[in-house]
Amino acid sequence: MEMALRQPYYDSILLIERLHRHFLEVLKVELDRLGMQDINNVQSLILYNIGDDELTVGELTARGYYLGSNVSYNVKKMHENGYLTQERSPHDRRSVRVRLSDKGLLLRDRISELFARQVDALDRNGLAAGELANANDTMRKLERFWTSSLSYGAYVAPGTQ
Template sequence: MVPNYLQHMIDNEAARDDVSKPFGGRKPANIPAPNITHFELARTLERVNRRFAAFMQSEMTRRGVEEIGHAHLMLLLAIGDDEISVTQLMERGPYAGTNLSYYLKQLGESGYIERNALQRDRRAARIKLSEKGKELCADMTAIAANCHKIVADSPDNIRNLEITFKTLDRIEQTWASAAIFGPRGE
């Protein structure tokens, strides 16, 4: 169930958009769209990520999960139903080796993951979620799905989310390529 305060915030935002902006929040065809810089886009993405992190953290706290934070949850979600190595896990997200080792140690001590050492090299291990980790991921995934229903409440909004995702994915690939090969045209 989506908390009432979240629904209230979304309802108020929609009402504010319709009333306080000229043309009900829509731009007439003859006014050009603002030029959005990559700096503005990066700041917006950062804010969205922080707000999502704060929301997930508050939901975890409501469920009595206080020994780990949002970053740990994202790591658990990256592991998912798989049994994977640390190297494979690093490929799934933006994890630095030392941070990842520290997070995995905390998750193991808190009972959210199980570490199974390999027979041929006891230093290497495969990691998987414990039952406690699976339950937390299921709870948080259900909460996120309920929030998604609020945002994706119409075919137009679903289409906009798909376009947004594809655009962000393309921008990410462009930035990654530019970091390695330099910007195009140079």
């Protein structure tokens, strides 16, 4: 069974990474189309994921699975460029909460419009909701597998069999 899974598993790893890069490129093209040069594709995705919430950088990192130092840097840049507002927590002065500014809300709405156009295009191009649901189920299983591998050592490391 191991040999039968090896190549599809490796192909999945490569495909997930490639799909993520392609999606970020789609966001970059949309930002260019909108003439927005003061925010990059990764920052716009972080901004979209903040949505209507008010979060700390730690909460944002946990929610989006971004690397911590990158989130701090990107939040700083988005604040400097007017996409986010920041406010120190009254309960813990070390903690800063961020939320979208009016400029950030406008960009979030534009990204939502992009996603709506893409959903229409997916439907017209014959990609059914069930197919996406099945793909998502598979990716969630991989996520649980990798999470448990990190958390509980669920896989057998080489040389420990």
